[in-house]
Amino acid sequence: MAPADPGVQDKQDAQEHQPVWMPLPSRTRAHCAAAQDLKKHRLVVEAGHSRAGERLWSLTAAGLEAAAGELGRPVREMGGLARGAGRAGAAHALCVGETIWALSRPTPDPESPQSATDALVEAARMPSGFGTIDSWSTEVALLATGTWTMAGRGGAQAGAVLTAPEHGVPLLFVEVDTCHMDAQRIAAKLDKYMRFFKRTVKDGRNRYRPMWRTRWDVGGDFSERLLLPPLLLVFHRIGTRSPHSTWELVTERSREHWQGHRTEAGYRNYDGKIPLVFSTIDVLREHGPTAPVFHRRPR
Structure with a gap:
């Protein structure tokens, strides 16, 4: 034949x-x-x-x-x-793209097969999101060694990074999982996130400052400068692993990175800890990121 x-x-x-x-x-x-x-x-x-x-x-x-x-x-x-x-x-890359869409909720294209009127009606019904396509970067290096222009070994890459201060989200790191990866590997990547957040470099005044702040200026007073940006895990139900079970295992195995400590004044201090947030693409797609669709550790 x-x-x-x-x-x-x-x-x-x-x-x-x-x-x-x-x-x-x-x-x-x-x-x-x-x-x-x-x-x-x-x-x-x-x-x-x-x-x-x-x-x-x-x-x-x-x-x-x-x-x-x-x-x-x-x-x-x-x-x-x-x-x-x-x-x-490209299953993972396509899921990253879908996650970005679900978080930003772009206005439908009036030149799509739908009519312009239908597109406007759909936009009115769609829950609002954060930022625009210009607010995103993908496959961003989390440097363990090297510089921004020449990365060294030992680092990792963030799936996507959102900067939308106009919507109250000055900086958000996003990781996407297709329910294939085991919890230990995800927790190991959180180790690399923390190593990156702790890395310091000299600024123009010969003073040491966190390296991540040399790229993203999120402002804040002295106390706020001790806080770290949140990390959102978004699960896509493609593989056989349960998103909720994986989330529980990830938080248990990364407790040192998000759990605060109680102070003598009676409150918990989370300086230097990563706010860890979890959701699934199903609820994000249906309800949008402004709805109560997130689980957070430590809360």
Whole structure:
């Protein structure tokens, strides 16, 4: 039996995975042509296919720099590249994107297959979110050694980082889990977060200050400067592990990083501790981040 023509197979796959109400409009063909044009200029590369059969594209280093220029942001604020994500279907990278959407709740595109009126109605019904797409960085280095421009070994990467002070969220770190990773590995990453938060460097006045504050200026008086930004864990029910059981195990194995100590004055002190927050994509998608959808340790 002769092998199927790759071009025909690609068209069949695309048609199979299109929503039934959107039969490959010319707008989709234009987007594909644009992606091919970006590939020609070495700004993107084909990165495989998702589990649903959708073609995946990844920015190159030059593409990331070009995107930063279009958004008017420094390259270092854009985050890094999820290298090799497409080889396994990019499940984690796609879940990070969905999490960002669920937390920011962008206004629907009036040029979508829906009418402009439908889009506006949908926007009115949608719970509000935090920030915009410009407020996010992904694959951000948590440096154990090295500098912002040349990272050393021993660090990790944050899944996504949100800075939306206009919405009361000056800085939020986000980690996404697809319910495949065991709790011990997640807790081990929290160790790297704490190592990063504790690292100090000299500033322009030859004084030591936390390294993370040299990139994110969250302000605050002296007492507030002892506080650390929160870390949100968002679980996607793709794997077989239970989000709630994993959360309980993670908090138990990372207690030293979030548990405060009682002072002589009778209150608990959480200076130098990470506020650990948990939610699932299901409730975020349905209710939005301004609803009571979060569990927090130590509260």
